[in-house]
Amino acid sequence: EQSPGSGNVYTLASVREDLVRQEDTIIYGLIERAKFPSNSHTYDEKYAQIPHFCGSLVEFVVKNTEALQAKAGRYKNPEENAFFPENLSPSIVPSYPFKQFLHPGAASININKSIWKMYFQDLLPLLATPGDDGNYAQTAANDLSLLQAISRRVHYGKFVAEVKFRDSPEDYEPLIRAKDKEGLMKLLTFTSVEESVRKRVEKKASVFGQEVSLESVDNDNKKRKFDPTVASSLYKNWVIPLTKEVQVEYLLRRLD
Numbered sequence: 001e002q003s004p005g006s007g008n009v010y011t012l013a014s015v016r017e018d019l020v021r022q023e024d025t026i027i028y029g030l031i032e033r034a035k036f037p038s039n040s041h042t043y044d045e046k047y048a049q050i051p052h053f054c055g056s057l058v059e060f061v062v063k064n065t066e067a068l069q070a071k072a073g074r075y076k077n078p079e080e081n082a083f084f085p086e087n088l089s090p091s092i093v094p095s096y097p098f099k100q101f102l103h104p105g106a107a108s109i110n111i112n113k114s115i116w117k118m119y120f121q122d123l124l125p126l127l128a129t130p131g132d133d134g135n136y137a138q139t140a141a142n143d144l145s146l147l148q149a150i151s152r153r154v155h156y157g158k159f160v161a162e163v164k165f166r167d168s169p170e171d172y173e174p175l176i177r178a179k180d181k182e183g184l185m186k187l188l189t190f191t192s193v194e195e196s197v198r199k200r201v202e203k204k205a206s207v208f209g210q211e212v213s214l215e216s217v218d219n220d221n222k223k224r225k226f227d228p229t230v231a232s233s234l235y236k237n238w239v240i241p242l243t244k245e246v247q248v249e250y251l252l253r254r255l256d
């Protein structure tokens, strides 16, 4: 049997399992970014002054990394969405035959602009302690991998929505035809699943963020690599709502 990662079977159980695994990636991304202070020069257009480039250092790193990864085939995978899709060259490497599981309308859904805004306005101030250690390139590289992990999770809503649609088209079709966003939102929402996601994320964040030492230390006195409630508020306030927004957007196009 092939896993969804290799492009074949998607079920509600398998997509949920994948979402659980993606939590690990996001939490490790948070830990890695929290290692650096805020390093505000990374985000300051006026500081950067890069020849032949207009923008901040993080934009420079993200645009150029995405350009390279596009050539290496990253965006051939329908699970991946670029932050700056406008400037990308096509892949120049042999392509893997990803199964076409999604409706073609999926390709027009990219909410990375909202993710970008949330990341810099809301998440970073909670995550990074004020300060400057000069590691701007490393900081930008960590920002990009965390942004990509969040983006992959949120856009995975396309797969979740497709599975839900296939499981009960008779419930979804009338709402899609009526363009009833609220009704769709209600139908695709599972409050108890969301609750477990939030609790598990906070637990994982506190476990993964622990200092591991060989002496037995009282748990409460252990130094933490970051505040685990940042992970749960990221999920509660942004990751889950945005994943649901992607599901609604996908379903609205599902019968086109």
Ligand SMILES: C=C(O[C@@H]1C=C(C(=O)O)C=C[C@H]1O)C(=O)O
Pocket (backbone or CB within 6 Å): 016, 160, 188, 189, 190, 191, 193, 194, 197, 239, 240, 241, 243, 244
């Ligand atoms: C992703 C799903 O859809 C919704 C969004 C969830 C999430 O983002 O974690 C969880 C439950 C649902 O309300 C799902 O049903 O698994």
